[in-house]
Amino acid sequence: MANGESTAGADAPAGGFVQLLTPDGERVDSATADGVTYSVDFTDDEYRELYRDLVTVRRLDAEATALQRQGELGIWASLLGQEAAQVGSGRAMRPQDMAFPTYREHGVLYTRGIDPIMPFGLFRGVDQGGWDANEHRFNGYTIVIGSQTLHATGYAMGVTMDGKTGTPDGEAVIAYFGDGATSQGEVNEAFVWAGVFHAPMVFFCQNNQYAISEPLERQTRIPLYRRAAGYGFPGVRIDGNDVLASFAVTRAALDNARNGQGPTLIEAYTYRMGAHTSSDDPTRYRIASEVESWKAKDPISRLRAFLTKQQLGDDSFFDEVDESAKTLALSLRERVLSMPDPQPISMFDNVYPHGSAELDLQRSQFADYHASFEGSDH
Amino acid sequence: MAETITIGKALNHGLRRSLEHDSKVVIMGEDVGKLGGVFRITDGLQKDFGEDRVIDTPLAEAGIVGTAVGLAIRGYRPVCEIQFDGFVFPAYNQIVAQVAKMYYRSMGKVRLPIVIRIPFGGGIGAVEHHSESPEAYFSHTPGLKVVTCSNPADAYSMIQQAIRSDDPIVFFEPKRRYWEKGEVDLDAELSGAYPLHEARVAREGTDATLIAYGPMVRTCLDAATAAAEDGRNLEVIDLRTLSPVDYDKIYASVRRTGRAVVVHEAPGNIGLGAELAARITEHCFYSLEAPVLRVTGYDIPYPAARVEEEYLPDLDRVLDAVDRSFGW
Numbered sequence: 001m002a003n004g005e006s007t008a009g010a011d012a013p014a015g016g017f018v019q020l021l022t023p024d025g026e027r028v029d030s031a032t033a034d035g036v037t038y039s040v041d042f043t044d045d046e047y048r049e050l051y052r053d054l055v056t057v058r059r060l061d062a063e064a065t066a067l068q069r070q071g072e073l074g075i076w077a078s079l080l081g082q083e084a085a086q087v088g089s090g091r092a093m094r095p096q097d098m099a100f101p102t103y104r105e106h107g108v109l110y111t112r113g114i115d116p117i118m119p120f121g122l123f124r125g126v127d128q129g130g131w132d133a134n135e136h137r138f139n140g141y142t143i144v145i146g147s148q149t150l151h152a153t154g155y156a157m158g159v160t161m162d163g164k165t166g167t168p169d170g171e172a173v174i175a176y177f178g179d180g181a182t183s184q185g186e187v188n189e190a191f192v193w194a195g196v197f198h199a200p201m202v203f204f205c206q207n208n209q210y211a212i213s214e215p216l217e218r219q220t221r222i223p224l225y226r227r228a229a230g231y232g233f234p235g236v237r238i239d240g241n242d243v244l245a246s247f248a249v250t251r252a253a254l255d256n257a258r259n260g261q262g263p264t265l266i267e268a269y270t271y272r273m274g275a276h277t278s279s280d281d282p283t284r285y286r287i288a289s290e291v292e293s294w295k296a297k298d299p300i301s302r303l304r305a306f307l308t309k310q311q312l313g314d315d316s317f318f319d320e321v322d323e324s325a326k327t328l329a330l331s332l333r334e335r336v337l338s339m340p341d342p343q344p345i346s347m348f349d350n351v352y353p354h355g356s357a358e359l360d361l362q363r364s365q366f367a368d369y370h371a372s373f374e375g376s377d378h
Numbered sequence: 379m380a381e382t383i384t385i386g387k388a389l390n391h392g393l394r395r396s397l398e399h400d401s402k403v404v405i406m407g408e409d410v411g412k413l414g415g416v417f418r419i420t421d422g423l424q425k426d427f428g429e430d431r432v433i434d435t436p437l438a439e440a441g442i443v444g445t446a447v448g449l450a451i452r453g454y455r456p457v458c459e460i461q462f463d464g465f466v467f468p469a470y471n472q473i474v475a476q477v478a479k480m481y482y483r484s485m486g487k488v489r490l491p492i493v494i495r496i497p498f499g500g501g502i503g504a505v506e507h508h509s510e511s512p513e514a515y516f517s518h519t520p521g522l523k524v525v526t527c528s529n530p531a532d533a534y535s536m537i538q539q540a541i542r543s544d545d546p547i548v549f550f551e552p553k554r555r556y557w558e559k560g561e562v563d564l565d566a567e568l569s570g571a572y573p574l575h576e577a578r579v580a581r582e583g584t585d586a587t588l589i590a591y592g593p594m595v596r597t598c599l600d601a602a603t604a605a606a607e608d609g610r611n612l613e614v615i616d617l618r619t620l621s622p623v624d625y626d627k628i629y630a631s632v633r634r635t636g637r638a639v640v641v642h643e644a645p646g647n648i649g650l651g652a653e654l655a656a657r658i659t660e661h662c663f664y665s666l667e668a669p670v671l672r673v674t675g676y677d678i679p680y681p682a683a684r685v686e687e688e689y690l691p692d693l694d695r696v697l698d699a700v701d702r703s704f705g706w
Contacts, residue, residue: 100448130485133451140483144475150441151476154448154456161404161430162452186471189441196436350486351520353544358622 011297015223017237017269020244023297025305031245033236038248044312050243051307052321053087054300057107059325060116063333064106064123068278072336074125077104081241081273084299085206087111088246089268092254093174095137098159100152100175103141104206108176112138116328120336127342146184149175149203153190156199156257165200170258173201174250180211182227183219191231191265200257202250203228203265206240208272213285225267233263240270241299271297344370380563386556388530389419391564392537393457397427400455403541406433406442407459407495416461417497417556439469443494447476450490457541463498464507464680470515477546478521491544493537497553498526499593499643500690503683510680511644513592516548517621524621525574526550528595530560532618535571543574550620552593577624579631583613586637586700589628589654591617594641594691601696610700620650628654629661636667637703641691646674668706671699 011023018031018038030039042050061079068076079086086107093099099108103122110116114136121127122141133139142148152175164171181187182205194201207224209216220227228235236253238245246268253264271294275282307313348363383391396403405420411434414421424432435442439460446456460466466473473494480490500509517524523545527533533551540547572578580595581602588598595616602612613631617623632638638658640651655670673691681689 127485128479128483130483130487132484132487135487139451140480140488142476144471147444147472147476150444150472151448151451153441154445154450155452156448157445158449158452158454161454185468186440186444189436189438189444192436192438193441193445350482350484352523353481353486353489353491356523356622358625 012239013223013237013269015237017239018245018249019239019242020248021242021302021306023241023302025302025309027306034234036236036252038245038252040244040248042244047303047307047312048317050087050091050247051300051303051313052324053091053107053111054083054243054303055321056325056328057083057087057110058300059322059329060110060332061106063329064120065274065278067333067336068123073120073123073278076123076278077276078274078278079104079107081271081294081299082206082208083107084243085240085246085268085270088243089174089204089250089266092247092250094172094254096169096171097254098137098139098152098155098171098173100139100148100155100173101141102145102148102176102178102181103143104178105141105176109138112136114138116332117335120332121339124336124339126339146177146181146187146190149177149181149187149190150193152201153193153197153199156194156201157197159200160197165258166260168255168259170200170260172254172257173199174204174254175201176204176206178211179205179207179209179216179219179224180214181205182224191227194263195231195233198260198262200260201263202253202257203263204250205265205267206270207267208270210272210276210282210286212276212280213282223267225265228265233265235265235267237267237269240268241297241302243299243303379565380561382559382561383530384557384559385527385530385533385552386417386419388534388562389537389551390421390423391562392534393420394423394426396457396538396541397423397431399538400542402453403455403457404431404433404449405457405459406435406446408435408437408442408461410434410459415459417553419495419551419556420459439465439467440472443469443472443477443492446492447472447480447490450492451488455491455541457493457495460494460496462508463496463510463512466496466512469494473516473522473548474519478519482521489544490546492546493540493549494547495537495549495551497556498550499552499554500680500686501554501593503686505683506680509686511642511675513548513550513620514644514649517650522546522548522621523575523619524548524550525619526552526592527618528552528555528580528592528616530558530562532572534562534564535566535568536574536618538568539571539574542568550592555593555596558596575619575622575624577615577617577619577627579613579627580616581612581614583611583635585611585635586639586703587613587615587628587631587635588639588641588696588700589615589617590641591620594643597691597693598641598696601693601700604693605697605700610704612700623654623657625657625661628658632658632662633665636665637700638666638670639673639696639699639703640670641673641696643675643690645677646672647677649674668703671703673699
């Protein structure tokens, strides 16, 4: 097989991709890309747990979309269609690994064992995120496109400087971004730095085919995974709707990174089934038949078909998974609805670690101004 | 032991002491290693502290600051060198959108103790992009602190204080004054140094207050010396900290003198001088004998080197403004 090509099913884009589970739910024993063979060796329970993950993150996402439609969230960035890319890569991380997400990686967040409520303050508008990157091994959601890839690269340089690479229990870093981000200068700088400093990291690009309205053709003339060659590290394209391929390739790339083999670019070829965010109207820029063709490649239905064929799951199992996901979603809803609005004066907090006398003055003037209305009809 | 050294050498000593003091301090930038920086501010540091502590980076300013963010999340204290003022703009996004906001975004859970060193200002006969004064862009941005030094003693202590601070700090260095000498006590304890975020009266006076920072402090001190021959006793305030500004020292001075002239190289339009004039007017209104005047660069792109002396505020333009204040 020629360099840069991969084994793939009939649904693969030109050049192929790594696929271990077809849209019909057939297991592919192994797939090869650039001379590297990928496979998975899951127990029955592990297959079932992956299915549970996929169903759960989709159900939570649907609840968030509903909350936005009901006016309870200011905006929501749905992951619908990208569950396999996120769950597979997220489960491929080891506990000591560090993730740098965009604002859509709710599925990765979930697989890190983080309470799914964590990013909802941001989308409800009661905070800007507000979590500790190091505590959760999951950096803050980054909204400016691509900026977090440089943060991930710097963090990975620090891992090397700390002597935490070169062993099987070393640390690795994964940076998430999308197809649109690959046009950003900062992402290209991150590729340069990661290559030059041999940073222990994985660039995980979810190519969901659209940057809001702009199709992939507006970002690139070549398949995105092939860009890695220009920066001096491997690039692999996977079927982004195949949770097994996502797990296998990301696990291998992260382990290479922690073992001192340097960075890898993974292009997860997938599709954003919903809108860019709840503020978007995708019917203006893509046709229904395209969306329909991707429905046939759904990440969840293929794993369900596999589990059914292998007799790893029956209706009672699938119903139980649906029910427990629903319970979690309804509990999430209740907790979102009970999120208190912040006290207005708290907007002055956490601007500087060492504070500022100037801000202290503004804070007290703000308090005095509001106090001046007390007792009035205003 | 006090030594007479240049501002450039004082910064070099301050960086060296910071590297010795804390193993998490790393210096990163273009040509900072073997070359010691184009102004030699990091001279000899890579040789003594190694390539992991003094890092020659790819030629990419967004990358320098963006990777510094990641290193800081990891627990490092990066000191970034931007080679020239006019080269900071590729990093502007990372500085303004990420460095300034990470602490706020994380509700105080993620600190970025990053120092971004930028040689700034004109007067060195350089080509375009090598003589600019972009301090207002950063001073306008909440979440950043901005400081600048005007003499070797401050250069030595302020760079160390900035590196030890957990606040992200943009540190402007007066490049045309790099070679000016002054006495520095290299053994002094940092705990006894003048506070980082306070202005200082550089020369006491009674008749008018000149407010300046960085390279213009020397210009104002020279103007004050010249004015003294004409019987005018000018006070000179070295701002040192541009964000936040230490307003109390300014107000106290202007209330005594009744006159204020703000001097900076950057264009005047919407610059620091405008903010200072507004604040002084608001807080010292009944003490003022004349409006607050400004002596600044003109509202043009930095001009060609052969005419830059006409662009830069100098002793005569400062004294002219003082005359106008007294003529009010």
